[in-house]
Amino acid sequence: MSTVLITGGSGRLGRSVVAGFAASGHTVVSVDRGALPGDPAPAGVVQESIDLLDAAAVQEVMARHTPDAVIHLAAIAVPFSAPEDVILRTNTMLAYNVFAAATENGVGRIVTASSPTVLGYGNPSGWLPESFPLDENTEPKPWNAYALSKLVAEQVMRMFATAHGHTTRYAAFRPCYVISPEEWEGAPTQQGHTLAERLADPALSAPALFNYVDARDVADFLAVLLEKMDSIENAQTFFVGAADALAKEPLDKLMPQFLPGSEALAAGLTGTSPAFSIAKAQKVLGWTPQRSWRTELTDTNRADLASAASH
């Protein structure tokens, strides 16, 4: 039982993370510009509405709650959804403000959300990895402000670990394309298509290389990470994804259609294999995702999938 402060708690991913920690009996402080949906807030959840760009406000909230752990999710979460300089400034300053305030207030475990986009796929000038599956050793090559801001957030995490790693535990994680629980029921995904549409038309999931993860699996991952952070190497980064690809066909067939030149590289992505490896999280933390589109799609959405496929 401890106090966990979660920034971005009202967001697509944050709502499941807040719910997960509250359900396991933690006191949760959800810090966000916006409110959690529903009134009142779930039991055990305190809401703080501040702009995390305001460093003094972040310090004040952190000092007042003295959490045991901080999970930093708040960000401009969609590439090109704001001017590039605004995304870079906002996301990097948010990460810095939260890590600085948490560290100065003696928080023992501090985690930030990064993103698989740091790797640089989708680059209009072309991109190919050295090999598949992609993992924590794949060289990051960000080509837009969002991806760069997430790589900087990882570096902010490492900078604090370099200076304060003797007293404080730090980590970063790269969640794949987040699917929140209502999206299995047919709500639009982050980029505005339903899951049925995404599965029926591979072109929709190809830009993210068919990666995805259920938000509740991310919440489970974070619970395990916080539990084990004291006993693993400090300042690590983890990919967090589903165990399969968001596609009906194997990626060795699909990838070359959307990523020119990847025929040989993708040859090992047979069956349901995803393009992103979660082997590190499985090995270091013993975490395994419990959910897949094959288990979570509701009957209604399955019917949509059948009808989308027949058009």
Ligand SMILES: NC(=O)c1ccc[n+]([C@@H]2O[C@H](COP(=O)([O-])OP(=O)(O)OC[C@H]3O[C@@H](n4cnc5c(N)ncnc54)[C@H](O)[C@@H]3O)[C@@H](O)[C@H]2O)c1
């Ligand atoms: N959704 C995905 O597929 C995905 C994939 C990879 C990484 N991520 C990362 O995971 C995190 C959560 O993503 P999400 O999809 O839940 O995003 P989201 O946009 O749904 O939620 C982000 C939350 O941050 C809050 N926020 C933004 N700026 C703020 C500020 N200045 N002060 C206070 N609150 C602020 C917003 O109000 C929002 O509730 C982000 O860091 C994102 O970059 C998300």
